[in-house]
Amino acid sequence: EAQVTQNPRYLITVTGKKLTVTCSQNMNHEYMSWYRQDPGLGLRQIYYSMNVEVTDKGDVPEGYKVSRKEKRNFPLILESPSPNQTSLYFCASSLKWGYGYTFGSGTRLTVV
Amino acid sequence: GDSVTQMEGPVTLSEEAFLTINCTYTATGYPSLFWYVQYPGEGLQLLLKATKADDKGSNKGFEATYRKETTSFHLEKGSVQVSDSAVYFCALSTGSSNTGKLIFGQGTTLQVKP
Numbered sequence: 001e002a003q004v005t006q007n008p009r010y011l012i013t014v015t016g017k018k019l020t021v022t023c024s025q026n027m028n029h030e031y032m033s034w035y036r037q038d039p040g041l042g043l044r045q046i047y048y049s050m051n052v053e054v055t056d057k058g059d060v061p062e063g064y065k066v067s068r069k070e071k072r073n074f075p076l077i078l079e080s081p082s083p084n085q086t087s088l089y090f091c092a093s094s095l096k097w098g099y100g101y102t103f104g105s106g107t108r109l110t111v112v
Numbered sequence: 113g114d115s116v117t118q119m120e121g122p123v124t125l126s127e128e129a130f131l132t133i134n135c136t137y138t139a140t141g142y143p144s145l146f147w148y149v150q151y152p153g154e155g156l157q158l159l160l161k162a163t164k165a166d167d168k169g170s171n172k173g174f175e176a177t178y179r180k181e182t183t184s185f186h187l188e189k190g191s192v193q194v195s196d197s198a199v200y201f202c203a204l205s206t207g208s209s210n211t212g213k214l215i216f217g218q219g220t221t222l223q224v225k226p
Contacts, residue, residue: 001180033214042201042218042219043156043201043214043216045213045214048213090155092156092214097205098205099144099159099164100144100158100205101156101158101214102146102158103155103156103157104155105154106155
């Protein structure tokens with residue numbers, strides 16, 4: 001089944017403890033992207049990648065890192081999480097620009 | 113900059129009613145337009161899309177037409193069901209391939225009552 005898989009689905013962590021949210025797609029898509037969804041703020045792009053080793057900042061990149069060493073994987077790294085990073089995170093992939101993204105099921109992160 | 117504006121919700125309808133959710137956009141160039149749906153506790157699913165002016169996207173009884181003259185992409189369905197209750201997002205793909213960015217509207221919550 002063609003899909004974007006994120007792990008974990010739920011995560012509660014403490015301030016400052018490094019964490020990684022994994023994202024994998026099995027559709028050989030070029031584009032991958034991370035979004036966060038917050039009430040009243042909608043969906044905002046954190047980082048995106050157009051291909052292996054090509055990544056760039058979105059609208060809200062502060063406090064996050066990404067890497068794209070393989071085409072299928074695009075992990076989101078929070079080196080020192082803070083409570084304002086409590087959010088619902090979505091990974092998404094797209095075959096090409098303009099095709100529309102396929103989204104993962106989301107990761108609900110709580111930082112206390 | 114590019115932006116998407118959706119009608120505010122929530123929208124509450126009775127089953128079999130006609131649905132319209134308004135969406136207008138501001139963009140440079142020639143964006144692609146999308147409607148996504150988010151069911152409770154789930155990720156976003158692509159509902160339909162249109163890539164150029166006058167294109168009509170359709171899926172599962174939903175339709176939307178890309179209107180360049182009015183910069184609109186309104187979502188319609190002739191007869192809604194309880195199972196259509198969800199949050200609907202209008203989005204555009206910016207006129208450049210360098211960002212891969214989707215710009216979303218705020219979302220419109222639809223509740224359909226039996």
